[in-house]
Amino acid sequence: MFGKKKQVSTIDKDQLELIENAQKRIRQKKRLYIHFVIFLIGAVFLILANTVLGIGKEFTIAGVDWFVYAILAWLFLFAYHFFNVFITNKFMGKDWEKQQLDKLVNQQQLRIEKLKQNFLKEETKMAQSQAYNEAKAVESSSEKKNSNELTIIVAAGEKNAIGKDNDLIWHLSDDLKRFKKLTNGHHIIMGRKTFESFPKPLPNRIHIVITRQSDYNVPDGVIVVNSLEDALDAARKDNQPFIIGGGEIYKQSINRVDKLEITRVHSTFEDADTFFPKIDTSIWREVSRTTHDADEKHAHAFSFITYLKK
């Protein structure tokens, strides 16, 4: 407790290094000074040894006394020593090395910083394009969800007859049941004449009636439009709107639909006045067929045939 307090150095590492460096420089300069003094004394001694004491008096090189060469050689050594202390040490000493090192480190740091920024830019670009692609994927998937499968549903005889005097030519209860089942809950698009062939609107379906008349009256809930385009637009939120006839509307829409639900009635009806367009098998491929024979409830045999666009 009362012992000698240990001295804690307040000099930091850099300061210590500076002090050591200064001491080293002093020692270097001191040695150079001593070298200079010795050189002067040595040179005088060599001159005296030759001229006064006659040492090597006879020895000359190219007519010049040997001591001149000895002094010149020594002078050269001294010059080298001087150069080391004041030139080499200044330019290539520890300080110089440290400066070069700092320079290199700074350059490397700048390059690293640049690389980092480029990397960040690239990363941002990649993230943006990823987000863009994801948004596109979501968009296209929601577009797909919204896209609807526009379908024609029709019952047609072997020669494509579908009606006479604004009415059907047959009564096939299983066909009516199928019509009801398929169209239930959907939009049904029809021409004005077909609409008028119904005693009243069909339950649980949204009727869209196409007419050129501007003041056509319909019961509540029935939508009236003046073109096929407007009819399709009115049904755009339905994933499967149906075009249910008649002849004029089928003709105008067959090239626009994705699917045909045909009830092919296996008979010919010569007195029909309305017809379904011919199905072009280079455009349509049959994907399913169910055949139904004639029976007590069905005067004609018929087949349910589904076509999809090729």
Ligand SMILES: NC(=O)c1ccc[n+]([C@@H]2O[C@H](COP(=O)([O-])OP(=O)(O)OC[C@H]3O[C@@H](n4cnc5c(N)ncnc54)[C@H](OP(=O)(O)O)[C@@H]3O)[C@@H](O)[C@H]2O)c1
């Ligand atoms: N077998 C089956 O599956 C089936 C199904 C449905 C109907 N059918 C039969 O088909 C017959 C009816 O067919 P249809 O060809 O005579 O008549 P429709 O196609 O039902 O209706 C024709 C009417 O639709 C309107 N229209 C047509 N194209 C239009 C357009 N581009 N822009 C605006 N309005 C347009 C016009 O109404 P305005 O005159 O008021 O302008 C035109 O008179 C009936 O016999 C019916 O029983 C059969």
